[in-house]
Amino acid sequence: MSRSGKSGGGRRAVTPDEAALWDHATRALAPVKAKPRVTETARAQASPTRSPAESKPDTADKRAPKTAPRPPPDPPRPPPPPPLTDFDRRRMRRIASGKVEIEARIDLHGLRQADALARLRSFLFDAHARGLRTVLVITGKGGGAQQGDHMAEALGQPRRGVIRRSVPAWLDAPDLRAVVVGYSTAGVRHGGEGALYVQLRRPPRGSGA
Numbered sequence: 001m002s003r004s005g006k007s008g009g010g011r012r013a014v015t016p017d018e019a020a021l022w023d024h025a026t027r028a029l030a031p032v033k034a035k036p037r038v039t040e041t042a043r044a045q046a047s048p049t050r051s052p053a054e055s056k057p058d059t060a061d062k063r064a065p066k067t068a069p070r071p072p073p074d075p076p077r078p079p080p081p082p083p084l085t086d087f088d089r090r091r092m093r094r095i096a097s098g099k100v101e102i103e104a105r106i107d108l109h110g111l112r113q114a115d116a117l118a119r120l121r122s123f124l125f126d127a128h129a130r131g132l133r134t135v136l137v138i139t140g141k142g143g144g145a146q147q148g149d150h151m152a153e154a155l156g157q158p159r160r161g162v163i164r165r166s167v168p169a170w171l172d173a174p175d176l177r178a179v180v181v182g183y184s185t186a187g188v189r190h191g192g193e194g195a196l197y198v199q200l201r202r203p204p205r206g207s208g209a
Contacts, residue, residue, distance in 0.1 A: 081177040087184035087199055095134060095197055096187025102197075103132040108163050109140035109194070116163050117170055128179035128200045136186060139164040141194035167196060 014022075094100040106123045108116040120137065127135050140163060171180050179201055186195035 081174055084172055084177060084180065085182045087182045087197060091134075091199070092184050092187075092197060096189065098189070100134065102136045102190070103127070103134055105136035105138065107138040108167070109138055111163065113162060113166060116166070120167065120170060121176065124176060124179055124198070124200070128203060131203050133200055133202070135198050135200065136190055136195055137167060137183075137198055138191055138195045139167050141192070164194065171198065 091100065095102065104123070104127050106119065108120060111119065123137075124135070140161070168183065170176060171183055181199040181201050183196045183198045185193055186197050190197070
């Protein structure tokens with residue numbers, strides 16, 4: 001049982017008169033609706049964040065267009081080899097008389113043009129690398145009757161006289177001018193008009209020749 005009208009929880013009990021008075025005072029009041037709490041998720045959805053690309057002003061279009069880098073200048077071209085010169089007549093007479101020996105020789109007679117040119121180039125470059133100065137190139141004479149032989153080329157055979165006429169032009173090419181000083185018709189003892197004396201340049205210093 002409670003003491004002095006107090007409840008067992010230590011609080012005073014509400015009398016009937018107080019209860020009736022509270023009911024009369026609150027009857028005309030409208031209940032207040034609780035407002036929903038704004039969560040962090042709702043705030044994030046209400047104010048979406050802008051991406052870095054949207055937040056920064058677009059200044060790419062306002063910049064001046066970049067110019068392409070200039071290509072590096074072409075390296076300087078080496079000077080062309082000097083032109084062929086006349087064969088030293090005194091040396092030519094000494095070779096023809098046998099006082100100066102021919103250091104190497106090659107026979108192109110009867111070869112096709114492509115084969116003859118390839119062998120001539122290999123022969124001259126090798127002789128120059130070895131430090132040789134005077135070589136003999138045998139071309140064949142190719143007489144007047146042979147020069148008119150057009151059927152040989154049509155039949156797939158080497159045309160007679162073509163090598164003799166072609167060798168001077170080959171020697172005057174830029175690559176062979178780098179190793180050839182000049183040439184001259186050989187003496188009778190070395191083939192006469194069917195051969196050429198070819199004088200080679202001195203190899204550069206330090207090449208081991």
